[in-house]
Amino acid sequence: MTRLRTLGRLLLLGLLVAVSACTRGGDEQRLRAALEDMHTAIEQRRPGDFIDFVAEDFTGAEGTLDRAALHNLLRGQVLRNERIDVVLGPADIQIQGDRATVSVTATLAGGSGGWLPERGAVYAITSGWRRDGGDWRCVNAQWRQSL
Structure with missing residues (x-):
């Protein structure tokens, strides 16, 4: 269960980093707006609003996490942590037609505030x-702890 909580926090960070990396117009601005809304939703403890940006067919953590499991994971993190802090490194965004890939390093921290x-x-x-x-929807995510 701890691993799932960690995975959910990682996904959140990756999405937030993608928002900060979008600097071109059009599709990147729409990605930025979606990710900013997701970030706000988590900060305001609204995982349901966050999950609205996740595709129905989402898969994560090498296929072990679907959209419903991610939603439950985020709800658990909101309940477990009075405060969740995210520090994002530089993001690499690649858009190819109707698809985009975002790679980022994220530091996650949580606790009682x-x-x-x-x-x-x-x-x-x-x-x-x-x-x-x-609109853009997140369809998959993979993460690994680097420190």
Whole structure:
């Protein structure tokens, strides 16, 4: 169960990094807006709003996590951590037609909201996105702890 919680935090970081890396117009701006909304949703403890940006056919953690499991994982993180902090490194975004790939390094920390976090780790995250009309949806994500 701890591994699943960690995986959910990693996915969140990867998505947030993608938002900060989008600097070109059009599709990248739509990706940025979606990821900013996801970031706001987690900060405001609304995992249901976050999951709205995740595709129905989402798979993560090498196929062991579907959309419903990710939603449950995020709800668990919100309940477990009064505060979740995310620090993102530079992101690499590649858009190819109706698909996008985002690679990023993210540092996640959580805890009761005190001055020092109680838990934290650094992850390398790669997420895949699909354009659905004018919106982007995350369809897959893989992550590995790097520190």
